Amino acid sequence: MKIQTAVYSIIIITVFIALLLVYINRKLVKFDPLSEPKGIVLVVMMAAQTFDKMVKEKTDERVAKYLTPYIMTVALYIFLSNIAGLFSLETPTSNYSVTLTLAALTCILIEVFSAAERGPKAYIKSWFEPFAPFVIMNAMSKLSTLLSLSLRLFGNILSGGILMSVIYQLLAVISRKIPFVGEFNIVGALVAPALHFYFDLFSGVMQAFIFITLTISFIGKELPDK
Amino acid sequence: MEKAILAFAAALCVCTGCVTGIFEGKVAIQAVESIGKNPDAADKIQSMAIIGAAISETCSIYCLLVAFLIIFILGA
Numbered sequence: 001m002k003i004q005t006a007v008y009s010i011i012i013i014t015v016f017i018a019l020l021l022v023y024i025n026r027k028l029v030k031f032d033p034l035s036e037p038k039g040i041v042l043v044v045m046m047a048a049q050t051f052d053k054m055v056k057e058k059t060d061e062r063v064a065k066y067l068t069p070y071i072m073t074v075a076l077y078i079f080l081s082n083i084a085g086l087f088s089l090e091t092p093t094s095n096y097s098v099t100l101t102l103a104a105l106t107c108i109l110i111e112v113f114s115a116a117e118r119g120p121k122a123y124i125k126s127w128f129e130p131f132a133p134f135v136i137m138n139a140m141s142k143l144s145t146l147l148s149l150s151l152r153l154f155g156n157i158l159s160g161g162i163l164m165s166v167i168y169q170l171l172a173v174i175s176r177k178i179p180f181v182g183e184f185n186i187v188g189a190l191v192a193p194a195l196h197f198y199f200d201l202f203s204g205v206m207q208a209f210i211f212i213t214l215t216i217s218f219i220g221k222e223l224p225d226k
Numbered sequence: 227m228e229k230a231i232l233a234f235a236a237a238l239c240v241c242t243g244c245v246t247g248i249f250e251g252k253v254a255i256q257a258v259e260s261i262g263k264n265p266d267a268a269d270k271i272q273s274m275a276i277i278g279a280a281i282s283e284t285c286s287i288y289c290l291l292v293a294f295l296i297i298f299i300l301g302a
Contacts, residue, residue: 057269148284155287158294210280217277 009089010098013080017073047072054213058220063113067219070109074102075212082157082204085164086196093207094158096150103150106215107142114222149214156207160199167195232301239293243286253279 024044031041051072055064081092092098115123127138171188178186257275261268 057273148281151291152280152284152287155291159290162294210276213273213277214280217273 004095004097006090006092006095006098009084010081010092012089013077013084013092017076017080051075055216058216059223063219063223067109067216071212071216074105074215075208078102078153078208078211079204082207083200085161085200091157091161093153094161096154099150099154100146102153102211103146106149106218107146109215110145110218110222111142113219117223145218149211153207153211156203160203164192164195164199168192229301232296236293236296236301239289239296242289246283246286250279250282253282 024040027041028044031037037045048068052064052068055068055071059067078093081098085091114126118126128135129138168185168188171191172185175181175185175187176183253275257271260271264271
């Protein structure tokens with residue numbers, strides 16, 4: 001069996017995140033609550049506050065307690081995966097298995113929160129609403145959530161990567177016209193950073209943000225009041 | 227000849243994305259207008275605009291994926 005090359009970058013990113021979280025945990029445990037936070041502690045605190053506010057806006061306090069850590073971890077993972085191209089790793093999110101797994105996790109969470117909120121009997125009944133044959137429609141709508149979530153992330157990141165490689169080829173052709181230094185792709189070195197900024201950084205941040213916003217609002221939709 | 231037809235099909239596929247571009251721009255216009263009218267609701271409007279844009283973008287991403295499939299699977 002052939003191992004896909006994205007597996008290596010997935011392992012590297014996962015280990016990096018694990019080490020980072022252990023390091024942050026050490027820092028937070030040592031941190032004195034009365035002193036002024038600075039450095040990484042301040043960054044982590046601000047991030048936690050922002051995410052907590054975001055989750056609480058769409059869901060309620062009780063759900064936010066369980067949902068916020070998951071959302072923060074997924075956001076970190078997707079963000080680091082999206083910008084992995086900058087560190088000359090293969091982007092894990094341009095592999096459909098990864099995005100499908102992430103979207104499947106979201107879909108399972110939606111169902112779990114929906115079931116926990118309504119109770120088992122009302123949950124099973126919700127599949128057959130408004131009347132019994134609609135079970136096909138309900139299943140289709142759940143499947144389309146899974147497909148659109150996973151394909152959105154996958155398509156955006158993959159298209160960014162492919163566009164970048166096409167642009168590099170084009171710039172190599174242009175720079176070959178320059179005498180003496182043409183083989184080095186000098187035009188690419190000058191033009192590409194700005195494009196990397198858009199396709200990797202901006203698009204990566206946006207897609208991670210969109211993924212978590214959609215996850216939060218899909219889960220919030222299943223809860224009663226808000 | 228066959229490759230040319232495939233390339234044309236892929237290009238046509240991606241072209242459908244321009245409609246999404248127009249109407250996603252409309253989402254942004256409306257969001258800006260409503261924030262101008264009601265600056266207090268900026269946070270809510272912003273997140274709704276992003277969700278709306280992301281959901282309507284799905285359509286053009288499907289087109290893009292079909293174009294990729296045409297190029298890399300049919301054209302390989």
